[in-house]
Structure formats: C-alpha cells, structure tokens
Amino acid sequence: MSDDPEPSINISGGESGGGVTAEFDPATADTRAERVIDRLGELYWQKTYGGRDAFTCLVRTILSQNTSDKASQPAHDALLARYGAGPNRDATAETESEAGVPGLAESLAAADRSELAETISSAGLYNQKSEILVATAEWILEEFGSARAFDAFVKDESPSEVRETLLSVRGVGPKTADCVLLFAGGRGGVFPVDTHVHRIYRRMGIAPADADHEVVRTVLEQEVPAEKCGFGHTATIQFGREYCTARTPACLEDPDACPMGDVCDQVGVYPETDEVIDPADAVD
Known part of the structure; x- marks a missing residue:
C-alpha cells in the first residue's frame, strides 16, 4: 500500500473525512x-x-457537481467561512447539528443568492448551485426541522428510503445521494458513480460498454463486497486522474505503465492508431 495519505481535497475529506482502515487482498x-x-x-x-x-x-x-475537487474545495471553504456560524450566532453554541457546522442550514436558507453565488464562484455553475443550496437548506428545515434531524435520518433510516428521499430534491442526482449515504451514513454497499467510475469500469470490460451510470452502479454493487464499495469509489477516481484518464490513458503509449493492465479489456483504447473513444462507441 502507498504511504501517501488520501488526498484532503476531495469529497471524502481525506484523512479527516471519517471512516476506518480496511483490509484488501487481491488473492x-x-x-x-x-x-x-x-x-x-x-x-x-x-x-x-x-x-x-x-x-x-x-x-x-452539490458544490462538486460538474467540476473538479480542486475548483470546488475553495468554494466549500469560502462557504463555510461566510455561512458556517449562522447569522448573529455564536459559532461555539449548540445549534442544529453538534457533528456538523453550527447554523449552516439556517444561514443558507436565509442567504442572499447573489452573495452566495459570489462566494462559491470557483465551483462553476455558481448561479445554479446557489439556488439549489438555498432551496435545499429550506427543504431540510421544512422537512426535518433541523440539520441534526436530517443527519439522524441519513444514518438511521433504510438506504433505499434515504436515497429515494434525496432524489426527490431538485439538484440531487444519484451520485450526490450516494455520496451522502456513503460519507455521512457510512452505508456499506454504496458505490457512487461519477464520470471516472463510469468510464473506467466500462473501459475495463467489467460493466457493459453501453451501460449508463445506474447500470454501472448496479454491476459494481453486485460484484464488490459491501465494505469495499466506498473505497472503490474514491480510489477509482484517484486512479482515473493518475492513470486511466479520459483522453490519454497510460496504456495508450505503454501497456506496462498501467497497474491494472492485466485485468483491463481496454475497450475503446487503440494504441495501434493512438485513438481513444468512449467504450459505447467501440461496440460493433
């Protein structure tokens, strides 16, 4: 195993993002x-x-949607700095969530949208995301009464109910719902599918080449043990950034450069012609 710690600039929060060490044995x-x-x-x-x-x-x-962690992390930090303690609140006081950021839901529900958009501008699509964040905070307070109650709902209710509830909220898609189930709820067997996961497991031939995000998720959650799904999500993203990129995967120039070369079908990757296409387009 690498001595390098999990990157802190990602959705999981790196070493401070919760969770415990697990064991992995390819044999x-x-x-x-x-x-x-x-x-x-x-x-x-x-x-x-x-x-x-x-x-x-x-x-x-939500901030991470359609953008990189490198771009969304500063937006997240700026948002917490401006709205984390809530309007006219003592940041050390007990409010909605002892485990979370004091007053964040109330602050965002009452936020001026143009000011919020400016605060999160580094995340991209900031006007749209500011509307979604305000509406989501309002929904949390109306539906659950507090962020603490929402946290208990995510951790205590069945994953299917939590997922269905989250998917009913504007701006929350399957990946966002699954990330909440995984990183907050700690639910085993949840494998969020982002663009890296979708690309890599179709390219490897583990999921059908023409599979959509939900089919890829179903395949992975069936074939990967529940306790390894969360790690599989974050590590696959890192692997996609370092080796199996969308346009220039490591195997394109050197078959031995990729540590997964012997378990990959290279669907849509053609070193002979220096061509890389979406796996779905490689199906005859």
Whole structure:
C-alpha cells in the first residue's frame, strides 16, 4: 500500500473525512471487480467511510457537481467561512447539528443568492448551485426541522428510503445521494458513480460498454463486497486522474505503465492508431 495519505481535497475529506482502515487482498477476490478494488488498495490508501455530518456532506457534494475537487474545495471553504456560524450566532453554541457546522442550514436558507453565488464562484455553475443550496437548506428545515434531524435520518433510516428521499430534491442526482449515504451514513454497499467510475469500469470490460451510470452502479454493487464499495469509489477516481484518464490513458503509449493492465479489456483504447473513444462507441 502507498504511504501517501488520501488526498484532503476531495469529497471524502481525506484523512479527516471519517471512516476506518480496511483490509484488501487481491488473492482472495471472488470477482474481477473485487480484484481491481483490492489492487487499488495496494496502490493507494485503504479505508471505509462514514461519520460526516449529512447536511455539510450534501452541500459539499452539490458544490462538486460538474467540476473538479480542486475548483470546488475553495468554494466549500469560502462557504463555510461566510455561512458556517449562522447569522448573529455564536459559532461555539449548540445549534442544529453538534457533528456538523453550527447554523449552516439556517444561514443558507436565509442567504442572499447573489452573495452566495459570489462566494462559491470557483465551483462553476455558481448561479445554479446557489439556488439549489438555498432551496435545499429550506427543504431540510421544512422537512426535518433541523440539520441534526436530517443527519439522524441519513444514518438511521433504510438506504433505499434515504436515497429515494434525496432524489426527490431538485439538484440531487444519484451520485450526490450516494455520496451522502456513503460519507455521512457510512452505508456499506454504496458505490457512487461519477464520470471516472463510469468510464473506467466500462473501459475495463467489467460493466457493459453501453451501460449508463445506474447500470454501472448496479454491476459494481453486485460484484464488490459491501465494505469495499466506498473505497472503490474514491480510489477509482484517484486512479482515473493518475492513470486511466479520459483522453490519454497510460496504456495508450505503454501497456506496462498501467497497474491494472492485466485485468483491463481496454475497450475503446487503440494504441495501434493512438485513438481513444468512449467504450459505447467501440461496440460493433
């Protein structure tokens, strides 16, 4: 396993993002998907997730939509600096959530949208995201009464009910809902699918080449043990950034440059012609 810690600038929050060390052994893997995850465990950190405040996690994930962690992290930090303690509040006082950021839901529900948009501008789509954040904070307070009650809902109710409830909220898609279930709820068997996960497991041939995000999620949650799904999500993203990029995967120039080369079908990658296409377009 790499001595490098999990990056702190990502949705999971790195070393401070909750969770505990897990064990990964490729020799005992039952499926190719599990073998890939176990190999990632040798390459990167080894961790399961859970324990983050649900509303704070939801806010962080909304900010990350359609942008990189590098761009969304400053927006997240700026948002907490401006709205974290709530209007006219003592930041050390007990408010909605002891585990989360004091007063954040109330602050965002009452926020001026133009001011909020300016605060999160580094995250991209800031006008749209500011509207979604205000509306989501209002929904939390109306539906649950407090961020603390929402946090309890995410951690205590069935994953299917939590997911269905979150998906009913404007601006919350499957990946966002699953990230809340994973990083806040600590639910095993949840494998959020972002653009990296969607690309990589179709390129590897583990999921059908023409599978949408939900089909990829279903395949991975069936073939990867529940306790390894959360790590699989974050480590696959890191692997996608370092090796299996969208346009220039490591195997394109050197088949031996990728640590997953022997378990990958390279669907849509053609080193002979220096061509890379979406796996779905490679299906005859």
